[in-house]
Amino acid sequence: MSARIRRRAAALLALVCLTLVLSGCWDRIELADLDMVSGVAFDAAPNGGFRVTVSIVLPQNLATGGGVGGAGGGSAGPSEAVVSGTGATIGEAITAIGRGLPGHIFWGHTRVVLIGEAAARRGIQPVLDFFLRSPATRLATDLLVVRGEAGPLLQVSPPYRVPGTDVLYEHLRRQREPRALVYEVAQSLLTTSGASLIPEVQVGRPAPGGSAGGGGGSGGATSPTALLFTGAGVLQRGRLVGWLNEDQMRGAMWLLGTARQGTVALRSPQGSVSVHINRVRIHRQAVRLADGSPAVRIRIDAEDVVSQVDAGNPPLGDPRYLLQLSNALAASIRGSADLALAAARAEDVDFLEFGRLVAADQPGIWGRVHGDWPGIFPRLPVVIAVRAHVRQVGNLVRLQ
Amino acid sequence: MSRAASHRGAGEAWGLTPFQIGVCTMAMIGVTAVAGLPTILTAYAGQEGWIAALVALPAGLLPLVLLHDLDRRQPGLTLVEQARQALGPIGGLVLSLLPLALLLSATPLGAHQQADIVGLEGLRHTPTVVIVALFFLVPLYAARQGPEVLARLTTLSVPVAIGALLLIASTSLRSVRAENLQPIFALGWGPLLQGAAPAAAWYAESALLGFLLPFRGRDRRASWAAAGAGLTIVSLQVALVTAWDLSIFGPLAGRVTFAIFQVTRVTNLAEFLTHMDSVLVIAWVAGEIARMGLWFYCLCLALSQCLGLRDYRPLTLPMAAAVIIATCTWFENSSQFNAWVMHVWPFWGLALGIGSPLLVWLAVVLRGPGPGRRAAIPAAARLGAPERG
Amino acid sequence: MFGLAAVFTLLWVWERRNLAGWGGGERAAFWTTWGVALAWSVAVQAHLHVPTLPGMTGRLFRPLWGALLRQRPDIYW
Numbered sequence: 001m002s003a004r005i006r007r008r009a010a011a012l013l014a015l016v017c018l019t020l021v022l023s024g025c026w027d028r029i030e031l032a033d034l035d036m037v038s039g040v041a042f043d044a045a046p047n048g049g050f051r052v053t054v055s056i057v058l059p060q061n062l063a064t065g066g067g068v069g070g071a072g073g074g075s076a077g078p079s080e081a082v083v084s085g086t087g088a089t090i091g092e093a094i095t096a097i098g099r100g101l102p103g104h105i106f107w108g109h110t111r112v113v114l115i116g117e118a119a120a121r122r123g124i125q126p127v128l129d130f131f132l133r134s135p136a137t138r139l140a141t142d143l144l145v146v147r148g149e150a151g152p153l154l155q156v157s158p159p160y161r162v163p164g165t166d167v168l169y170e171h172l173r174r175q176r177e178p179r180a181l182v183y184e185v186a187q188s189l190l191t192t193s194g195a196s197l198i199p200e201v202q203v204g205r206p207a208p209g210g211s212a213g214g215g216g217g218s219g220g221a222t223s224p225t226a227l228l229f230t231g232a233g234v235l236q237r238g239r240l241v242g243w244l245n246e247d248q249m250r251g252a253m254w255l256l257g258t259a260r261q262g263t264v265a266l267r268s269p270q271g272s273v274s275v276h277i278n279r280v281r282i283h284r285q286a287v288r289l290a291d292g293s294p295a296v297r298i299r300i301d302a303e304d305v306v307s308q309v310d311a312g313n314p315p316l317g318d319p320r321y322l323l324q325l326s327n328a329l330a331a332s333i334r335g336s337a338d339l340a341l342a343a344a345r346a347e348d349v350d351f352l353e354f355g356r357l358v359a360a361d362q363p364g365i366w367g368r369v370h371g372d373w374p375g376i377f378p379r380l381p382v383v384i385a386v387r388a389h390v391r392q393v394g395n396l397v398r399l400q
Numbered sequence: 401m402s403r404a405a406s407h408r409g410a411g412e413a414w415g416l417t418p419f420q421i422g423v424c425t426m427a428m429i430g431v432t433a434v435a436g437l438p439t440i441l442t443a444y445a446g447q448e449g450w451i452a453a454l455v456a457l458p459a460g461l462l463p464l465v466l467l468h469d470l471d472r473r474q475p476g477l478t479l480v481e482q483a484r485q486a487l488g489p490i491g492g493l494v495l496s497l498l499p500l501a502l503l504l505s506a507t508p509l510g511a512h513q514q515a516d517i518v519g520l521e522g523l524r525h526t527p528t529v530v531i532v533a534l535f536f537l538v539p540l541y542a543a544r545q546g547p548e549v550l551a552r553l554t555t556l557s558v559p560v561a562i563g564a565l566l567l568i569a570s571t572s573l574r575s576v577r578a579e580n581l582q583p584i585f586a587l588g589w590g591p592l593l594q595g596a597a598p599a600a601a602w603y604a605e606s607a608l609l610g611f612l613l614p615f616r617g618r619d620r621r622a623s624w625a626a627a628g629a630g631l632t633i634v635s636l637q638v639a640l641v642t643a644w645d646l647s648i649f650g651p652l653a654g655r656v657t658f659a660i661f662q663v664t665r666v667t668n669l670a671e672f673l674t675h676m677d678s679v680l681v682i683a684w685v686a687g688e689i690a691r692m693g694l695w696f697y698c699l700c701l702a703l704s705q706c707l708g709l710r711d712y713r714p715l716t717l718p719m720a721a722a723v724i725i726a727t728c729t730w731f732e733n734s735s736q737f738n739a740w741v742m743h744v745w746p747f748w749g750l751a752l753g754i755g756s757p758l759l760v761w762l763a764v765v766l767r768g769p770g771p772g773r774r775a776a777i778p779a780a781a782r783l784g785a786p787e788r789g
Numbered sequence: 790m791f792g793l794a795a796v797f798t799l800l801w802v803w804e805r806r807n808l809a810g811w812g813g814g815e816r817a818a819f820w821t822t823w824g825v826a827l828a829w830s831v832a833v834q835a836h837l838h839v840p841t842l843p844g845m846t847g848r849l850f851r852p853l854w855g856a857l858l859r860q861r862p863d864i865y866w
Contacts, residue, residue, distance in 0.1 A: 132652075138674070173671070187651055190652065361582070
């Protein structure tokens with residue numbers, strides 16, 4: 001055998017040997033052995049531990065529809081299975097869950113994380129630590145808080161999307177609600193103010209006239225099928241300290257600069273009109289006053305279109321009326337912003353990130369005031385300038 | 401007979417092209433720098449970590465300036481050969497211990513970092529020695545083939561690595577918050593220089609180009625300019641990656657391990673491309689194999705020249721075993737490794753990286769090459785004797 | 790031990806053709822370096838105290854990094 005053929009044979013043998021280890025050997029996990037978690041809930045257990053509830057996707061039943069396992073009959077199998085475990089730590093609780101599952105828990109497809117009120121009041125650091133430290137989890141996973149226990153929410157199976165956690169995820173993805181991603185909330189723990197907002201979700205009945213059936217497993221009047229966003233939880237140093245209602249939450253989104261789109265109902269003597277906010281520009285700036293103290297200026301520009309005439313016969317063809325609508329919208333935005341600011345000052349929690357703004361824009365001032373920030377924040381002058389422009393009336397000017 | 405040796409023997413003008421030299425520089429220094437430096441820079445210099453990456457650049461350019469002058473005075477000789485020529489066999493050997501110490505210490509460090517990343521991100525249950533040994537196979541084989549094969553391997557790997565980085569950056573764009581980079585220059589020079597120190601030690605690894613650039617082509621200035629350009633690109637890369645990490649993670653960037661890998665955990669392009677971890681690992685492995693090959697080649701070449709051997713290839717297998725053992729045993733855990741890199745490497749790397757070419761340059765300038773002290777190492781030793789089989 | 794024996798066997802198979810072509814210095818360097826690596830491996834597996842890089846350099850540079858690289862808290866986050 002010539003040297004050339006020997007070399008090629010050796011190379012081929014080496015390639016074959018290498019392909020044997022390409023599959024991972026020690027770390028090989030078959031796809032069918034993965035138990036994919038689509039949602040997880042953390043609740044406080046009675047003795048200071050954790051109760052962890054996971055929603056496991058059953059991919060073989062996804063195409064046939066169906067709700068959570070055990071939630072109802074029908075010919076379709078359940079698309080999800082909800083499993084709980086309890087332990088002194090999150091790790092122990094997850095180990096308890098794993099003992100009851102046939103496969104390997106895979107966190108890479110977790111879409112939402114629900115945290116119960118009691119666990120949130122105790123502190124969400126263990127939850128954040130779990131998600132940050134594990135290499136399998138995604139850092140852009142949404143956090144949600146629940147008044148009461150979070151685990152039962154994973155049992156809810158809305159009829160229009162399976163698995164149920166997809167409802168929450170899609171709603172958040174379309175930026176209809178504020179988002180609190182794992183890495184963003186973790187960042188807030190390391191800032192001077194240490195505050196953050198996490199959207200609140202509750203179980204509610206669907207709007208009257210909506211379908212509560214469809215699919216499998218969603219049952220009759222005794223099983224709630226809707227998940228509703230009803231405000232936000234306020235966290236300071238990772239602990240839940242208060243709540244914001246929907247208006248305050250909207251105002252906080254304006255002041256934080258995260259408001260993107262939404263619909264606002266405006267009432268005038270001529271009628272009720274809903275306007276849809278299309279484009280938003282928000283500029284936040286920390287300034288230095290004459291006496292050397294900091295102040296915050298926020299400028300909000302919103303462009304909107306009339307989406308619906310709810311009542312009456314408003315003169316949408318009259319440009320002056322559109323200007324009135326613009327002013328009314330600006331006042332509405334300003335009103336909710338004021339509500340959020342008042343809530344922040346009342347609780348003395350800087351969830352509006354004004355401290356970070358002052359540190360970024362006025363580092364010289366921040367060097368002097370950062371130690372006293374909790375006392376300075378409630379008195380911080382905040383100037384909010386809102387300009388709204390109703391640009392379009394849609395495809396119809398007037399119906400009558 | 402290896403192609404390089406035949407070319408050199410036939411008097412052909414074979415040599416590394418400036419492009420290959422630039423890419424090799426990027427591979428030798430940039431792969432580990434991009435992975436390991438952002439967290440360190442942010443831990444020391446906060447929002448200004450990316451500036452510290454640029455401030456440290458002169459520490460890497462200084463060895464290149466010294467090596468360029470050595471190459472101008474005595475072209476085609478490695479750092480060890482330069483030392484031997486100036487100070488004789490004994491003096492040259494003593495002086496050669498500096499670059500040798502850098503190679504002996506930093507080669508296992510890079511392999512350890514690579515094993516840490518792969519073990520953390522993918523192969524969590526695989527024994528570390530298996531990971532390191534398997535990753536050493538290709539660099540080992542490539543190093544035995546000589547600098548030409550290594551350079552060609554690098555020109556294939558580095559663009560793949562850069563392309564993967566760009567893909568990951570584009571898919572994480574919506575997570576970027578530019579305000580996380582503010583304020584600028586508020587911390588003062590102290591933290592900035594502290595952050596620049598480990599980066600400077602990293603860039604000072606450019607001293608090891610003293611074992612690669614003797615194989616350059618005819619254009620000396622273009623070759624060294626390419627090395628400088630490669631190092632500058634590395635510095636810009638580190639600055640950009642650090643700024644990217646900061647803009648996404650803010651204060652968290654200094655507290656996570658391997659910040660660039662954490663970026664893959666927030667990537668999202670149209671809800672379709674989300675799990676980009678494998679893309680980054682591909683880039684990392686491609687770049688790391690090229691880097692390990694180059695470092696390992698320099699290590700074996702330096703050691704063979706210190707021992708006065710004709711060929712460096714006899715040392716490749718046993719040195720691979722030694723490097724694997726060092727990689728697996730030197731550090732007890734990742735915290736010890738990170739603490740060493742943050743606190744000791746700035747001094748160790750800077751002292752050796754700048755000290756090696758500086759002392760050799762001083763020796764050459766002060767003593768000059770003398771005919772009686774010319775190193776009796778034939779040219780074939782640089783490329784290795786023909787290999788059988 | 791089986792692993793080491795397997796490694797040595799592979800190495801002899803790979804290098805035996807080249808060994809014949811190398812000079813005395815190369816062969817001595819080859820076997821000496823292998824001997825050092827083998828002794829090192831045996832010492833580590835026997836849990837003997839073997840000097841490590843952090844052990845040696847840490848003591849040397851500890852006073853420096855304590856004085857020069859002490860981190861200050863970042864107040865601007």
